[in-house]
Amino acid sequence: MITKIQGFFLSFLLITSIAFSQNSSDKIALSSLLITLEKNYDIKFSFSDTDVKNIFIDAPKPGISIDELLTFLNEKTFLHFKTLDNRYVTVSFLNKSISICGTVLDANSLTPLNLASVTIDGFKTGTTTNNEGVFYLNNIPVNATLSISFISFKTIKITAKELFSITCKQLFLEEETEQLSEITMQKLLTSGLQKNADGSTVLNTEKFGILPGLIEPDILQTIKILPGIESVNESVSNINVRGGTNDQNLMLWDGIKMYHSGHFFGLISAYNPYLTKKVSVTKNGTSSAFSDGVSSTINMETSDRITNKFSGGAGFNLLSADVFLQVPIKENLELHISGRRSFTDFVNTPTYNNYFSRSFQDNSVSSNNIKNYESDFYFYDYSFKVLYDIGYKHSIRANFIQIKNNLDYLEKYTSNNTTIEENSTLKQENLGASLSWNANWNYEFSTNLSAFVSDYKINSSDYNKDSDQFQTQFNNVLETEIKLDTKYEFTDVLHFKNGVVFNEIGIRNTTTVNAPTFSKTVKNVLVKSAFYSEIEYQKNNTYARFGVRSNYFHKFSKFVFEPRINVRQKINDEFYVKLEGEFKNQTTAQKIDFEDNFLGIEKRRWILADDTNTPIIKSKQASFGVEYKLPKFYVDITGFYKKVNGITAANQGFYNNTQTFTSTGNYEVKGIEFLVNKQTENISTWLSYTFSKNNYTFAIFNPETFANSLDISHSLSAAFSYNFTESFKVSLGSVLRSGKPFTKPVLGNETIQIGNRTIVNYNNPNQERLANFFRIDFSTSYDFKFRDAIKSTIRVGFTNITDRNNMIDSYYILDETSANNVNRVNTYSLPFTPNLSFRVNF
Incomplete structure (x- = not known):
């Protein structure tokens, strides 16, 4: 009799919580819901606490059958619910994709970090945060690991499952005090100019600061400020790296070898800096992936x-x-x-x-x-x-x-x-x-x-009157x-x-x-x-x-x-x-x-x-x-x-x-x-x-x-x-x-x-x-x-x-x-x- 009263009471609480969640648009923690369902349906769920942690879903409709309940749980979570007999239900990861979001903040000032990098380990894809520090990723493998990084901050790693939530979880990045990483100097001469561990100099045109005489991040004009790079006739079409001629520079634009570099006969770079996000200049020790360009x-x-x-x-x-x-x-x-x-x-x-x-x-x-x-x-x-x-x-x-x-x-x-x-x-x-x-x-x-x-192509015709x-x-x-x-x-x-x-x-x-x-x-x-x-x-x-x-x-x-x-x-x-x-x-x-x-x-x-x-x-x-x-x-x-x-x-x-x-x-x-x-x-x-x-x-x-x-x-x-x-x-x-x-x-x-x-x-x-x-x-x-x-x-x-x-x-x-x-x-x-x-x- 007591068991029936307890079951009725738990069912009442479940129905009450369902009604409340439907009215308030709140979701129920899966870990709590499973305990309630075990009592209500007289079944036993076999699961790991870490697997169901931080998962919130809508409550199922009251009075549905066990089969309908398991179908509902399979659809609403990235877990797989499977009955072994009429009483025991196993809960395991399903290899499927989920949608996630997060908010990246400075751990000290709590200000949003705009353009923080979010990448999926093992994949060449990712995204960046917006002005509010928020990022969104869709169809992420549930077992994927994400790396979140920002210049001069420590990189953190987090699993996609941990970010699967009803709200965008806040992620805090701490400033990096000393690190030998891909970037050895976060800001060289001006913002947007950095130096890589392999010795190459990188221009990030999106974060370009200011340089003498320049009114925009002209790609080839900017690199002329680096030591060892000259232009004897002040032309970007005649950049001389460590004494080499301009034709000894390998010029690549998104992997395409380019044979022409300047407008106005070399006084202006021919590459639009506002779509070109990154420029790296290598004078020596080049990767063997590159050929040509005996100077740079x-x-x-x-x-x-x-x-x-x-x-x-x-x-x-x-x-x-x-x-x-x-x-x-x-x-x-x-x-x-x-x-x-x-x-x-x-x-x-x-x-x-x-x-x-x-x-x-x-x-x-x-x-x-x-x-x-x-x-x-x-x-x-x-x-x-x-x-x-x-x-x-x-x-x-x-x-x-x-x-x-x-x-x-x-x-x-x-x-x-x-x-x-x-x-x-x-x-x-x-x-x-x-x-x-x-x-x-x-x-x-x-x-x-x-x-x-x-x-x-260069095509010219010239009349000499003399x-x-x-x-x-x-x-x-x-x-x-x-x-x-x-x-x-x-x-x-x-x-x-x-x-x-x-x-x-x-x-x-x-x-x-x-x-x-x-x-x-x-x-x-x-x-x-x-x-x-x-x-x-x-x-x-x-x-x-x-x-x-x-x-x-x-x-x-x-x-x-x-x-x-x-x-x-x-x-x-x-x-x-x-x-x-x-x-x-x-x-x-x-x-x-x-x-x-x-x-x-x-x-x-x-x-x-x-x-x-x-x-x-x-x-x-x-x-x-x-x-x-x-x-x-x-x-x-x-x-x-x-x-x-x-x-x-x-x-x-x-x-x-x-x-x-x-x-x-x-x-x-x-x-x-x-x-x-x-x-x-x-x-x-x-x-x-x-x-x-x-x-x-x-x-x-x-x-x-x-x-x-x-x-x-x-x-x-x-x-x-x-x-x-x-x-x-x-x-x-x-x-x-x-x-x-x-x-x-x-x-x-x-x-x-x-x-x-x-x-x-x-x-x-x-x-x-x-x-x-x-x-x-x-x-x-x-x-x-x-x-x-x-x-x-x-x-x-x-x-x-x-x-x-x-x-x-x-x-x-x-x-x-x-x-x-x-x-x-x-x-x-x-x-x-x-x-x-x-x-x-x-």
């Missing part, structure tokens, strides 16, 4: 995560306007779009006028002989990316990018009382597309199968590649990577001239296969990566082996040592034409190695450095040695008697880089210095060894950034460096006769130096909000605020008024140039 690897990556949130931004400066959008289509499908176009063909701003004069100085555009000319110049770039997650084990990514520069130049002049018009054009573009499939077969093994195509000659030039590079990467994680700290690559490059060059009639087309194709393998170890005080790459060139029946090494060791709390070394090769180079100039601009045309006149370029490089790190204080000293063989005279940009020689040689550079950065809460100040000695050796020249045209012996930069408030920032910086080498004619014998031609009689190459280069830049930014979801930024930048007349190049041409005299032509850097940008992000 510049790897640009766009966002790779589906956010399920509509966001974007737009802005303009005094040259162009741009927009970017992240558009969710479905839970597992998203589209990222960006576009930028100049308005220089409609409006001439002071910035445009200075850029135009800088690009076309000392040529026919600025010639006083032409009384009337019209120029129509514009550039644009756009890209889109499709992100599709098949599940948490498989994802598909597709990318497309196009970059274009277009110049039409109309000359008008009078001859014999007749007005003559001649039109010249220059068109540069690079199209790229890629497709990749990432698969996580289990927690240890993953693969990535990818393919890309890159199509670069010689009454019309010429056209066309240069086309078409590269395709298929690549399979594999990764096996023995443990969290030990990874083994392998890959196979099949690559084909075709390059075509066509030149036509009307007087005398001439036409020439050269087309070469090269097929290359490669295999690489490397092992990476990272734990506590040690980072080490050892790899090797084997390249086979089918046309030459030749193997090239390339070992790579990258080690970083923590000695004590402040000191680290690092050792890097690599062998690399590349089969493409740029030939520089001076005699076939377009409007006086040197033209660079890509050519392909033929293993005879144009050999495969090979490099050997080693560096050793010491880092000293305290909170808010950082010092890095690195010595390096690099030797590059297989260079040709035609791609070195000589202004001397060797510029037309067909010869191969090498350059050897030795140097030391120094960087010190001191930071406080509102101030970041730094000093960077590079000393190097860079020499050519060409056996057929006299002398055989002489200074490299890119030899900058001393380069010193300093900058100071101050945050008056969180919204208002200023930055002031300067650059002082040695002038580049150049060649003068023989004094008193400036010209020589070769057949029917008179040419400049240059002295021994690169014996002279230009005056030192010095420039001071300034920028300021102010952030404000229209609304909480709409953020705006105004930035103003001033380049060369002292308006110093810096000479960046010098060469000689024949004086048309006298057969035995020459004129010196000097090229100068940008004068004082203002720029302004306004952006809105939402």
Whole structure:
């Protein structure tokens, strides 16, 4: 009788709780509900307390049968309820997916952490937190483990089951005081600039702070502040890393090899920084997954995560306007779009006028002989990316990018009382597309199968009224590649990577001239296969990566082996040592034409190695450095040695008697880089210095060894950034460096006769130096909000605020008024140039 009364009482409590929960929308703890159901249905549940912990569900309807009850419980939980007989019910995990959420907070201030990273261990997927620190993930394996991290905070791990709740569980991250992790310095010089354990420098454009003279996180302009990276003519199309030429930099955009990097003839980066989320720059110790680029690897990556949130931004400066959008289509499908176009063909701003004069100085555009000319110049770039997650084990990514520069130049002049018009054009573009499939077969093994195509073209036509000659030039590079990467994680700290690559490059060059009639087309194709393998170890005080790459060139029946090494060791709390070394090769180079100039601009045309006149370029490089790190204080000293063989005279940009020689040689550079950065809460100040000695050796020249045209012996930069408030920032910086080498004619014998031609009689190459280069830049930014979801930024930048007349190049041409005299032509850097940008992000 007592048992029946107790059962009736428990049933009454259950019904009462059900009614209350239905009225109040509360759910019942599964652990309590099971106890009640055992009493009410006279059954026994076999379960672990940890399995049912933190699970809350709606109460079942009263009076349903046991079979109906078990069906209800199976549908409402991620557990499996199964009867063994009429009395006993087992409760076990079911391998199914659940939806979870969480709120990530600073453990000290309890403020939400925006853009904290949430990843699923063993999978290449995840998400980030929103402005309130909240994240959502759907269809998560119930037994999955999540890693939650944020820059300068300790990473925490939590199971998906623990987050399965009626509310978004609060997760607290504690600040990291000292850790050797993927990022060795959270903020280098400015926010958004960081240094990885492997020595590469990473630019996070989304968190970019402020740098002198810059009004936006221009990808290639920004990396020029790093020691060892110069641009002798201040062009992003001519970035020189540790004394190398610009064509020796491997430029990747989402895995696509790019052959064109700058707008406005190199004064502006061609890659939209607001969709490019991460840029890593590696000068040595490169991963064996990368080939080409004997001087450096510049790897640009766009966002790779589906956010399920509509966001974007737009802005303009005094040259162009741009927009970017992240558009969710479905839970597992998203589209990222960006576009930028100049308005220089409609409006001439002071910035445009200075850029135009800088690009076309000392040529026919600025010639006083032409009384009337019209120029129509514009550039644009756009890209889109499709992100599709098949599940948490498989994802598909597709990318497309196009970059274009277009110049039409109309000359008008009078001859014999007749007005003559001649039109010249220059068109540069690079199209790229890629497709990749990432698969996580289990927690240890993953693969990535990818393919890309890159199509670069430069097409120009030029009329020279002095010689009454019309010429056209066309240069086309078409590269395709298929690549399979594999990764096996023995443990969290030990990874083994392998890959196979099949690559084909075709390059075509066509030149036509009307007087005398001439036409020439050269087309070469090269097929290359490669295999690489490397092992990476990272734990506590040690980072080490050892790899090797084997390249086979089918046309030459030749193997090239390339070992790579990258080690970083923590000695004590402040000191680290690092050792890097690599062998690399590349089969493409740029030939520089001076005699076939377009409007006086040197033209660079890509050519392909033929293993005879144009050999495969090979490099050997080693560096050793010491880092000293305290909170808010950082010092890095690195010595390096690099030797590059297989260079040709035609791609070195000589202004001397060797510029037309067909010869191969090498350059050897030795140097030391120094960087010190001191930071406080509102101030970041730094000093960077590079000393190097860079020499050519060409056996057929006299002398055989002489200074490299890119030899900058001393380069010193300093900058100071101050945050008056969180919204208002200023930055002031300067650059002082040695002038580049150049060649003068023989004094008193400036010209020589070769057949029917008179040419400049240059002295021994690169014996002279230009005056030192010095420039001071300034920028300021102010952030404000229209609304909480709409953020705006105004930035103003001033380049060369002292308006110093810096000479960046010098060469000689024949004086048309006298057969035995020459004129010196000097090229100068940008004068004082203002720029302004306004952006809105939402």
